[in-house]
Amino acid sequence: MHRLPEVVREFVATGRIPSPPEVLVHLMRAMEDEASSIADLAQIVSQDPGLTSRILSVANSPALRRAKELTTIEDCLTSIGIRLVRALVTCLSIQRLFDKDNQLASAEVADFWCHSLLVGELARGIAEQAGLKNPDDAYLSGLLHDIGELILLQAIGDPYRQFLANVSAHPSLTADEEQLFGTTHGEVGAWLIAHWGLNSVLGDGIAFHHARATEIAAATVLPQAVWLAQALTALEEDAVEYGALIERTALSIDQAALAATRARAVERTRQIVEAMGIAVAAEFPQRAIQQVPATSAPVMALSPADSELSVMVGGMALLQPLQQDLLQLGNVKEVLLALRESARILFELPSMAILLVDASGTVLTGDGVDDQPSLFCHLSIPLAPAGCLAAAAVADRQVSASFASTQPLALLDQQLVRALSAEGLLCIPMVARQRTVGVILCGLSSQQYAGLQRRIPWLSHFGKIAALSLDVVLVAEQQQQQAEEERSQQFTRHARQIVHEAGNPLGIIKSYLKILERKLPEDGVRQELGILTEEIDRVAAIVGKMADDQAQHAARQSIDLAGVLSDFLALYADPHSNKKGSGLKSKCPRLKSLPLWGATVSSRSCSISGRTHQRHWGRASWSKLP
Numbered sequence: 001m002h003r004l005p006e007v008v009r010e011f012v013a014t015g016r017i018p019s020p021p022e023v024l025v026h027l028m029r030a031m032e033d034e035a036s037s038i039a040d041l042a043q044i045v046s047q048d049p050g051l052t053s054r055i056l057s058v059a060n061s062p063a064l065r066r067a068k069e070l071t072t073i074e075d076c077l078t079s080i081g082i083r084l085v086r087a088l089v090t091c092l093s094i095q096r097l098f099d100k101d102n103q104l105a106s107a108e109v110a111d112f113w114c115h116s117l118l119v120g121e122l123a124r125g126i127a128e129q130a131g132l133k134n135p136d137d138a139y140l141s142g143l144l145h146d147i148g149e150l151i152l153l154q155a156i157g158d159p160y161r162q163f164l165a166n167v168s169a170h171p172s173l174t175a176d177e178e179q180l181f182g183t184t185h186g187e188v189g190a191w192l193i194a195h196w197g198l199n200s201v202l203g204d205g206i207a208f209h210h211a212r213a214t215e216i217a218a219a220t221v222l223p224q225a226v227w228l229a230q231a232l233t234a235l236e237e238d239a240v241e242y243g244a245l246i247e248r249t250a251l252s253i254d255q256a257a258l259a260a261t262r263a264r265a266v267e268r269t270r271q272i273v274e275a276m277g278i279a280v281a282a283e284f285p286q287r288a289i290q291q292v293p294a295t296s297a298p299v300m301a302l303s304p305a306d307s308e309l310s311v312m313v314g315g316m317a318l319l320q321p322l323q324q325d326l327l328q329l330g331n332v333k334e335v336l337l338a339l340r341e342s343a344r345i346l347f348e349l350p351s352m353a354i355l356l357v358d359a360s361g362t363v364l365t366g367d368g369v370d371d372q373p374s375l376f377c378h379l380s381i382p383l384a385p386a387g388c389l390a391a392a393a394v395a396d397r398q399v400s401a402s403f404a405s406t407q408p409l410a411l412l413d414q415q416l417v418r419a420l421s422a423e424g425l426l427c428i429p430m431v432a433r434q435r436t437v438g439v440i441l442c443g444l445s446s447q448q449y450a451g452l453q454r455r456i457p458w459l460s461h462f463g464k465i466a467a468l469s470l471d472v473v474l475v476a477e478q479q480q481q482q483a484e485e486e487r488s489q490q491f492t493r494h495a496r497q498i499v500h501e502a503g504n505p506l507g508i509i510k511s512y513l514k515i516l517e518r519k520l521p522e523d524g525v526r527q528e529l530g531i532l533t534e535e536i537d538r539v540a541a542i543v544g545k546m547a548d549d550q551a552q553h554a555a556r557q558s559i560d561l562a563g564v565l566s567d568f569l570a571l572y573a574d575p576h577s578n579k580k581g582s583g584l585k586s587k588c589p590r591l592k593s594l595p596l597w598g599a600t601v602s603s604r605s606c607s608i609s610g611r612t613h614q615r616h617w618g619r620a621s622w623s624k625l626p
Contacts, residue, residue, distance in 0.1 A: 027041065031086055058080055125261035125265055151188050208226070209223070210227075347459065356438035430464075
């Protein structure tokens with residue numbers, strides 16, 4: 001990555017790989033069709049390098065990545081979820097509409113797409129013949145083998161376009177490319193694979209697809225398969241020397257089988273192209289990149305006010321579908337991930353962090369927000385006074401940037417810039433419904449900021465959409481938490497009622513067992529009665545624990561001590577003491593100062609005569625008694 005020129009590095013970081021509009025339309029229609037499955041969507045995505053790169057990048061990001069890397073599109077879509085995929089595709093579609101400064105013509109994107117799809121099909125067929133364990137890896141590497149070309153075309157423009165138009169006159173493409181531009185499209189593509197954290201062998205297939213014919217045999221099977229697939233597309237069908245190409249590699253492949261594989265791949269690519277409604281160049285399956293003349297009709301200039309109004313209204317209309325998609329996401333984690341990827345797609349913001357307002361509403365914090373530099377995880381910025389750019393942006397409710405200020409940056413702002421590995425800082429406040437939700441912090445260069453000047457109204461509207469989406473999810477989660485607490489409290493009350501109701505008969509049974517024990521002769525039967533008593537105590541403890549477990553998480557509440565005393569008396573008194581003066585009623589005065597949980601119990605009359613209980617006992621659980 002350190003070898004890449006700065007302008008190329010910025011485009012690499014954004015990962016901006018355009019897709020033909022026909023493919024986006026096809027995918028969006030499939031997502032609207034309720035009969036479409038994950039496999040159906042994966043088939044469409046896997047046919048486009050731009051969509052494939054975006055899905056691979058998101059699925060293998062730290063926020064979503066599980067124990068192992070995901071390299072199959074179907075696994076990636078399953079991990080991401082249809083709702084987030086829909087948001088990403090919506091952003092890609094919007095980006096095509098409001099990006100008027102795209103360096104790529106539609107013909108160039110279509111030519112690149114057809115060629116990449118063909119190489120992917122060929123690489124998979126060759127890998128199958130060569131006995132590669134996972135031919136889909138070869139397809140993925142072949143599909144993305146020229147992805148660096150699009151990045152260099154956008155970063156460098158006409159000089160690189162002219163180079164590609166004359167590429168047939170360059171026998172040593174890689175050497176000339178590096179000499180002229182400081183890097184190669186193979187290196188750029190391989191860096192993307194490494195940046196996503198995928199297997200380096202996939203990157204090798206991309207990096208070595210233009211290797212010298214005398215060197216490729218020393219590589220592993222996958223790079224050889226991609227190299228051979230690329231070589232097969234560079235020659236006209238009548239001029240292909242299958243034997244000579246095979247001899248350059250160490251692959252055990254039959255010439256006739258290779259010729260049949262090429263024919264099948266070309267035919268399948270034509271079928272896919274026709275199904276997508278994309279025009280095939282006459283040179284297909286060879287490349288047809290030409291220098292596109294800069295012919296444009298004169299456009300009537302708008303006044304500054306009309307121009308600003310056009311940007312504002314156009315941005316609001318275009319971003320409306322994104323708002324609808326974000327509102328369908330289920331939790332805060334999904335929304336934050338969608339916001340990051342949306343900002344990266346729409347505004348080419350490669351480095352960003354998100355701070356949210358805490359429960360008190362006075363502090364910005366990154367605690368609980370995943371997938372950002374460690375500094376932000378422990379950051380706490382007071383909103384008042386506005387001592388830094390982020391707090392000022394929230395206070396003013398306006399997009400602010402370090403490049404627009406003549407004042408030196410505060411030390412905290414300098415820390416944020418360093419944490420984002422950038423030249424400057426852009427802050428997008430997230431405010432909705434008069435509620436401040438947080439702020440999006442973006443690291444960028446002065447050149448990137450200059451390119452975003454006309455999109456400041458769009459950035460501001462994007463911040464409002466982000467705030468509204470997060471606010472809806474946060475309120476929903478808060479309501480869900482309150483509902484769970486109410487259910488927990490209701491369960492606690494019900495459990496205590498059960499404990500109380502169960503305690504009464506258990507206490508009576510225990511008392512009668514004691515009476516029975518006295519009447520029985522002293523033999524082995526008393527031991528069995530003792531076992532019954534122990535089991536009753538065990539049942540009482542189990543029932544009591546129903547309320548105890550819930551009470552541990554609830555606030556301490558007052559206890560009806562008189563009711564506890566009544567339960568105490570019911571447990572340990574002799575229900576058959578009917579003699580005057582010998583019943584519980586006469587014993588109550590002795591218990592006037594009985595210590596119970598650090599409190600003194602006042603006198604309270606109660607009577608139990610025989611089997612008739614003349615009053616309801618207290619509400620507290622007798623199982624709490626020592």
